Amino acid sequence: MSELILSISIEPLEEGGYLATSDDLQGLVAQGRTMAETMEIAQDVARKLIESYLEHGDPLPTHIAASWRQSQRRTKVKIPVGITPAVVEA
DSSP: OOOOOOOOEEEEOTTSSEEEEOSSSTTOEEEESSHHHHHHHHHHHHHHHHHHHHHHTOOOOHHHHHHHHHHHHOOOOOOOOOOOHHHHHO
């Protein structure tokens, strides 16, 4: 699975809740009761939009395509690194 970084804007709504949109991915509109819920919905909408582009063979938006190419060439792995206290204090 690849991970892309996507910029979104979240704004509070007068009637309550929040609205998320993205200049990077046209069509991304998500609304939620809380900011966290709105971000979660936006992630789901973004994933579904990108999957739709790929399934239908449509070209990805420029920013998304560039991030996609980078993610295909790079593997991110988290590794634990132990540090001896004496080294840290030196």
